[in-house]
Amino acid sequence: MGTRLPEAGAWEFLHDKYHSDTQAIQQIMRYITTQTKTCCFTGHRPGKLPSNNSDGMSVLRKRLIKAIHSAGAKGYSVFLNGGAHGTDIIAGEIVSAMRDKSDFHYITLITLVPHKLQAKKWSDEWRSRYARLLDASDLVFNTNVDYTPSC
Numbered sequence: 001m002g003t004r005l006p007e008a009g010a011w012e013f014l015h016d017k018y019h020s021d022t023q024a025i026q027q028i029m030r031y032i033t034t035q036t037k038t039c040c041f042t043g044h045r046p047g048k049l050p051s052n053n054s055d056g057m058s059v060l061r062k063r064l065i066k067a068i069h070s071a072g073a074k075g076y077s078v079f080l081n082g083g084a085h086g087t088d089i090i091a092g093e094i095v096s097a098m099r100d101k102s103d104f105h106y107i108t109l110i111t112l113v114p115h116k117l118q119a120k121k122w123s124d125e126w127r128s129r130y131a132r133l134l135d136a137s138d139l140v141f142n143t144n145v146d147y148t149p150s151c
Contacts, residue, residue, distance in 0.1 A: 025143070028141075032078050032110075036077050036108075037076040037077060038076065038077075038078040038079075038080060039076045039078070039079050039080070040080040041081055041087065041088065042082050042087060043086060043087025043091070044086050045085060045087075046085055046086045046126065048086075049086055064087075065098075068094050069098065069104075072104040077106050077107055078107075078110060079107060079108070079110070080111075081109070081110075081112070081133075082111075082112055083112065083130060083134070084118070085126040085129075092109060092111065092133045092137070093129070093132075093133065093136075095107060095109050096136035096137075108138045109137045110139045110140075110141065111133060111137040111140045111141070112141050113134075113140060113141065113142045113143065115142070115143070115144040
């Protein structure tokens with residue numbers, strides 16, 4: 001069984017789940033790397049993924065569910081994602097559903113947003129899914145306010 005990361009309110013320097021303070025992010029990341037088993041995911045963007053209702057997407061989702069379930073069963077309790085449209089969001093949706101509907105209630109979902117306008121040019125569907133992902137995340141870290149080439 002994994003260890004659930006304390007809620008945002010338990011951290012004296014976090015007032016809510018959204019944060020961009022570099023020192024606070026570093027402090028939480030130090031805690032995560034020393035006190036929990038952490039799983040990170042990223043992957044292809046929509047242009048390189050099977051279409052939403054295709055057999056290929058069904059296979060991809062089943063593989064992600066199996067991998068995420070396996071990690072949770074092995075005690076991984078913190079799942080980090082970059083919130084990018086495509087695989088990041090799909091995997092985040094799966095983690096959120098697992099946490100809400102299973103024995104994996106101890107799972108913590110953290111979304112690391114590279115900059116606040118990340119979703120500005122995405123389709124309405126991906127912006128909507130992104131907003132739901134941020135809402136479902138236990139913590140959201142904005143690593144940059146504006147886009148930079150290093151994002």
